[in-house]
Amino acid sequence: MTMSLGPYTSFITTSYALVAIVVLLLILWIAADYRTQKARLRELEASGITRRSGRGATDF
Amino acid sequence: MTLIDLANPTRFLSLTARVLPWLAALTAILLAVGLYQSAMAPDDYQQGATVKIMFIHVPNAWLSMFVWGVMSIASLGTLVWRHPLADVAAKAAAPIGAAFTFLALVTGSLWGRPMWGTYWEWDARLTSVLILFLMYLGLIALWRAVDDPSRAARAAAVLTLVGAINLPIIKFSVDWWNTLHQGASVIRMGGPSMDRSFLIPLLVMAVAFSLLFVTLHLAAMRNEILRRRVRSLQMMQASRVTLANEVGAT
Structure with missing residues (x-):
């Protein structure tokens, strides 16, 4: 079954594509930020800096 | 687990680690169902296939205001209750809210061109949403400009609460002023005025x-x-490096 979007196909497909791109960028940005923060915490722990509670900085 | 337990960031992180995969899976399933329903929805008798833009424009527009509402509640948490996660919640929400607002503006513009004959009109609804977007950017800039998170949190909380005045202006702009934008058709007195074939996909997407x-x-x-x-x-x-240098110097 094919879907016909009529004379305004470009407006509809551009809208959906833009939403997909922005949502994807948000997800990738948040995932990359998580990796960056975890890597920084591991580096600090490796250099002997620990939390006052004594627990690992990356422990949940 | 009570709400007060979540005030502890470590407990919050533990809960987040358990909940996030389930939430992500549920979101993906619902998005897939919503997109399928949106694709299968019939054309509108006036707008034709461009009504499909509504299924992504309206959820983004609702969320642009909802996220500011969440940030306003979090700001109260910062200023009144000094909840340790309140400013974390507000700061984390701002870029996401800005993205939803940007998408509401752009998809609205792309819907407006074929229906109104213009991408943009300086009317009350469009202008108040643009102001909301600029306020999101201003808040993000404020958080980045101040190094101390607690000082930044208090300033941002005040700005967020002042900015909340814009939310009823956005919501009622279509009633208070003459605008190109249509009035409310879902959340209105007397119930939704929209046919079920459009309403159900819209609610699933929302x-x-x-x-x-x-x-x-x-x-x-x-x-x-x-x-x-x-x-x-x-x-x-x-501080350890400074202390070591001072000990070394004496």
């Missing part, structure tokens, strides 16, 4: 986008807590 926000917000809050741990450990490291 729930899916709301879940997307909750998922992204929890993940961004987790990142912000980790960022603050990094900052406090870096400060400990700097």
